[in-house]
Amino acid sequence: MTRPPRQSAKEVPVATTTHDETLTTAQNLSDEVVARYRRRGFVHVPRVLAAAEVERLREAVIAYRARVQTRFERPVFAQYVDVWQHDDTLAELTLNPRLAGIAERLQGSRLRLWHDQILVKDPHNGAATEFHQDRPYWPHSGGEALSAWVALVDVPVDRGAMTFIPGSQRQTGLRAQNLSDHRSLMNIWPEAEWQERITIPLRAGDCTFHNAYTAHTACPNDTDEPRLAQVVIYMDADTKYTGAQHPVTDPMDLTVGEPFPEGRFPSCARLQELG
Numbered sequence: 325m326t327r328p329p330r331q332s333a334k335e336v337p338v339a340t341t342t343h344d345e346t347l348t349t350a351q352n353l354s355d356e357v358v359a360r361y362r363r364r365g366f367v368h369v370p371r372v373l374a375a376a377e378v379e380r381l382r383e384a385v386i387a388y389r390a391r392v393q394t395r396f397e398r399p400v401f402a403q404y405v406d407v408w409q410h411d412d413t414l415a416e417l418t419l420n421p422r423l424a425g426i427a428e429r430l431q432g433s434r435l436r437l438w439h440d441q442i443l444v445k446d447p448h449n450g451a452a453t454e455f456h457q458d459r460p461y462w463p464h465s466g467g468e469a470l471s472a473w474v475a476l477v478d479v480p481v482d483r484g485a486m487t488f489i490p491g492s493q494r495q496t497g498l499r500a501q502n503l504s505d506h507r508s509l510m511n512i513w514p515e516a517e518w519q520e521r522i523t524i525p526l527r528a529g530d531c532t533f534h535n536a537y538t539a540h541t542a543c544p545n546d547t548d549e550p551r552l553a554q555v556v557i558y559m560d561a562d563t564k565y566t567g568a569q570h571p572v573t574d575p576m577d578l579t580v581g582e583p584f585p586e587g588r589f590p591s592c593a594r595l596q597e598l599g
């Protein structure tokens with residue numbers, strides 16, 4: 325049997341999507357997927373973006389990175405927070421009513437936008453994103469939060485795919501993990517060592533949703549192409565501000581104990597009305 329010629333890394337298409345272009349919406353999301361999200365604390369949602377939308381966003385991320393000086397450039401990834409405030413194209417995904425609808429269906433409650441970020445893992449960056457939960461870093465009291473991690477290129481396992489510990493969203497009392505310590509989560513929660521881990525490769529335009537307490541890590545990027553992702557983070561609409569330090573809220577004059585103001589943290593209901 326003749327083998328097909330091997331593709332060199334440069335020939336591998338990185339921004340492709342699968343052939344079926346039916347987009348996932350809150351309406352066609354199956355009950356089974358919702359139940360899996362609630363049981364495990366994360367879920368793979370395919371095709372939240374059409375190929376043309378992915379292409380547009382991918383170009384916008386590349387242009388954004390070229391023009392914006394970031395405060396968070398590290399080997400693990402370059403991180404740009406609240407991009408929707410600065411870039412109209414990237415705002416289209418952050419304010420996307422379909423994504424907001426899926427988030428509300430998964431969470432089962434009224435949500436609002438917390439913030440977004442683009443995360444670029446450079447080719448051969450040699451660094452994993454260490455295991456952590458998101459919520460302990462946030463100035464939130466009450467309610468729940470979840471992230472839509474949207475792949476803007478194909479993200480096979482070795483391009484920095486996300487890995488989750490099923491059920492870890494029930495560990496709501498852990499202190500914030502140290503992201504520069506490989507053992508931090510295990511030191512704080514020793515049973516984490518023996519939990520099942522699930523890694524989810526994504527096609528461009530697919531996403532995962534994960535609960536803000538779900539422990540996750542991301543592989544290093546061992547490929548020749550950058551890993552481009554945009555993450556949109558939602559919180560329960562009546563989450564209160566605690567006053568804890570956070571780069572998004574530090575420059576704002578928010579009132580401790582009050583909900584986050586609608587103008588700057590729009591509700592998913594409003595995003596869906598406007599969409």
Ligand code: SIN
Nearest residue numbers: 401443453471542553
């Ligand atoms: C990553 O994309 O490397 C990490 C994302 C996250 O922590 O949510």
Ligand code: NI
Nearest residue numbers: 456457458540
């Ligand atoms: Ni995280």
